[in-house]
Amino acid sequence: MHHKNNPARRFRTTGLALAGLAAMLLAPLPAAAQGKYPDRPVKIVLPFGAGGVADITTRLVAEKLGEKLGQRFVVENNPGAGGISAARAVMSSPADGYTLAVFSNGTAVSVGLFKSLPFDPIKDFAPVSAMGYFDLVLVTNATGPYKTLGDFVKAAKEKPGQLNVGTIAAGSSQNLGAELFKSVSGLNFVIVPFKTSGDVLVALERNDIQMGAEFYAALRGGLEAKKFIPVAISGSKRGAYLPDAPTAKEAGEPKWDVTSWNAIFAPAGTPPDVIATLNKALNEVLADPEVKKKALELGIDARGSTPQEIQDRLKSDIAKWADVIQKAGIEKR
Template sequence: MTLLARIAAGCAMVFALGAAPAPAAEQTPYPIRPVRIVVPFGPGGIADITVRVVAEKLTEKLGQQFIIDNQPGAGGITAARAALQGAKDGYTLALLTNGTAISVPLFKKLPFNPVKDFAPVSSLGYFEFLFVTAAGSKYHSVQDVIAFAKASPGALNLGTINVGSSQNLSAELFKSMAGVDVTIIPYKTTPDLVIAATRGDVDVMIDSYASARAMMADRKLRAIAASGPTRSAVLPDLVTVDESGVKGFEVTSWNAIFAPAGTPPEVIGVLNKAITEVVAMPDVKRKLLDLGIEARASTPEELGDRLKADIAKWTAVIEKAGIERQ
């Protein structure tokens, strides 16, 4: 090869090397700073305690603080707005619940669409409601309740918290599926409802295990059925409403982590993996079970499907009950 040819070949090689793509920049690991979880309830409730238990473990596992930001408000609107104002980078998350699914048909102008505006990450836990009577009540089963309601239309009272709550709509669903005419009495707060049930002001109370636990332990209240599809892990001897003859009846509440839509999939993957590992921890399972909650993670796809299914379910219940949209 002539000198000129060798020089030309060398120049071509240098040009080729210079034109080769530079190696991709290494992605910054997530998270590198604190993460905020916006919660649509005040401190101390079941949802708040659930997310705090999980957040503490996420802080340990991922090495950054997971901070709870309580933003209570009707329909979860205040919390949703706060979460959606954050950047779509995984550093602002939201706790959504089955109450979010109820808000879609319940509110005339909900300023967010939970299906389109949020990306599902993972569920944290599931819990059912209990059908509870006063300890001295004549009702010992759901069938006792149905028999009296059919014999005396409108005479039996079901107590729940406020209209449009999961508990209240559970009563509407029971009324519809059992084919009975009962009077549903809403109370402003859970303590008011528990007192009413203890005194016998309502024949049956529908609320969570956590709300009834103390009075059940004092033998002032007695559970006759649970609303879940299978028996509760915390009360395995308690029959379900479905087992009691109202076939297909099922109400399960859930708490779950979502991110603003557009959050990078790799970030959602990191969070889903970490949450799955956290809720499988024995101490986390134990703490939540004490509240009547079954700690259970999900894939983002499973959670998204659950949200859509619950929106459809509660839309039908609200429409059939003729509940006025707020």
């Protein structure tokens, strides 16, 4: 066929081949060929304001992650009801490991507390690792009549509906922890919500409330000054930060077991190798003695996990707190 050696035909064929080659060269490289993750700064979005326990620990972990992985890990505070704003910001980001979310016990609470959420923490996110675990502390006024949890329980039985327990806002982890205590103990006392942790402690000093339920970081100053007695902690074992405080089980209330947590999650669809890199680095950072020591000063047991372990924890806590919210009659928002 005479067109085999046709110059125009040859030119078109060569042109098509060159165009195809150019397209291949200009196409985005597959993830494996783009360089090792991370090759640019990573953002961690936190659903809390600056200066709190979660903020301090996340910044500590972020700094160490940066040293380990050779890129900056930048913490961005995005507070708001139920962590909705922070979760939205991460969910709408590319699933490439460069925008991460901090979830907490509060995330699990939000599922039961809000009529609807614009995100599903199970379906819309991929678990990476836990960062830390921390317990609630029940405290009484050191100058008051209740020196042990048993003293408070006895008085609550003798004077139903007359004793007050203070927490921060209704629906907070502290408030729901107190609701759970009320439910499993069968006691009749009044749970009084305050705006801030400071307000709770002032009310306790004034004897306006007979017991407070708070995290150790907020109580530390008052405990060190011997203003308050830690009558029980909510975890299954004593805290190294407060070794003299009995567990609820030791204090006679074995059904009250609450451990709050913070964890790193990524948008759903984040590549498994990126999750694996982050998980390995986080577990190594959280085993660092310096990180452990600084976290313990805030009452936090810095400890990593597998992705599956923290996902299972999130699922079980969603069910647990939905039940507490329903039994306490807390109105959905």
